Amino acid sequence: MTSRKSRPQRLLRRLVLVLILLLLLPYVLLPLYLPSFVHPVSTPMLARLATFQGYDRQWVAFDDIAPVLVQSVMMSEDGQFCNHHGVDWREYRAVIDQALAGEETRGASTIPMQTVKNLYLWNGRSYLRKGLELPLALAADAVWSKKRLMEIYLNIAEWGPGVYGIEAAAQNQFGIPAAKLSRRQAALLAVSLPDPDGRQAAAPSAHMNALANRVERLARKSGSYISCLYD
Template sequence: MHDDDTQGDIIRLGSARKTGFLKRWLWRLVLVIVLFALLPYLLLPLYRPTFVHPISVPMFSRLVTVSGYDRQWVAFEDISPVLVQSVMMSEDGQFCNHHGVDWRELQAVAQDAFSGERARGASTIPMQTVKNLFLWNDRSYIRKVAELPLAIAADIVWPKKRIMEIYLNIAQWGPDTFGIEAAAQAEFGISASDLSRRQAALLAVSLPNPDQRRASNPSGLMLKLAARVERLGRASGSYITCLYD
């Protein structure tokens, strides 16, 4: 009986050690997940100063794979206002009026989805910015859930002008072209400060599909979309008061 008790104690001790080991690793895993989820919020204030030039997840992935990319950071003041107008009116017309998320547009998209209508985008510029900087690129609900509070936090921490500056410098305009300065040089051979209204509109409408749409070689659809963006841009004065005095 004594030998049986000793053997039982050894088995229980081994089981307890195994359980403790699993608990420790489970807590470590939870801690890593929590820190990973909090990291973007910790980086937001570090990205506020204008001398900081952050890179996006797609840019970082190209560095890891040694495929490289073309990006030339340009200050907001050195970007043609017609480009800013065109991008805002094409991507997020209520940019100056919402606080990171356009809840009215998001609700309209949800209603369309429930009624079986074709899905349309509701991403604001802050949402696209935090997605490019911190998240992955797919249409999963998990990413959207992570994106919403991050966009709100970014709108709190960063001034509107800084949000737009970061967005225009990390947005993808071609397979390996990031940022408006590199895009203007690649498509039209000029600086972002010298873009005309038509060139700006063509660049703006190429953003949703940068791998296939070329601003310097627009399709009929792109020309039609660009003409609309031009009209909206000319009338955008009251919409861009948060960026220009």
């Protein structure tokens, strides 16, 4: 009788242990991703492999990416990237205030938050995912340099169905390497990031062109905003 009662308890303990290990695994992997020769893959890439779809990703070093692309992505996705430590708390509090007031909320995800989400978590909005994402973003920003963080982000971001990383995106959209992107091409690629399935940088809509115009203007004035990436 005792052994029968203890069997569910043993199963429960094992389940809890597995969950704890899964929660700790991303933190263990963070320092393993420090060396530049390590090229991490994201959960969406793994999902495509698991479903026999495959993907296009060509890793490219940070120094081989056109600075205008880096500027454009920063000013489009996370203008305070060099000034926060993984989470832009001011933006986050503003989103919470909007939600509590019943207003439509805007996104407050930083590049570190998007990076850890892509690497370890899943798409879609949920409080659970955000609860896991925030401490991971803080940890990633603490463990990796800003340059390494940006390098990983630009190499795992999705730019189209099955197209991951800026090198594959530049080749797919414009037929050129990421190092040779023009300022306009960079701006169009940056504004396509929020909707990689619906926005095509090589065939922009009027709305995309308007967004790209704004990003171009901001990128030209990015100066001190990108000081943590370029000496």
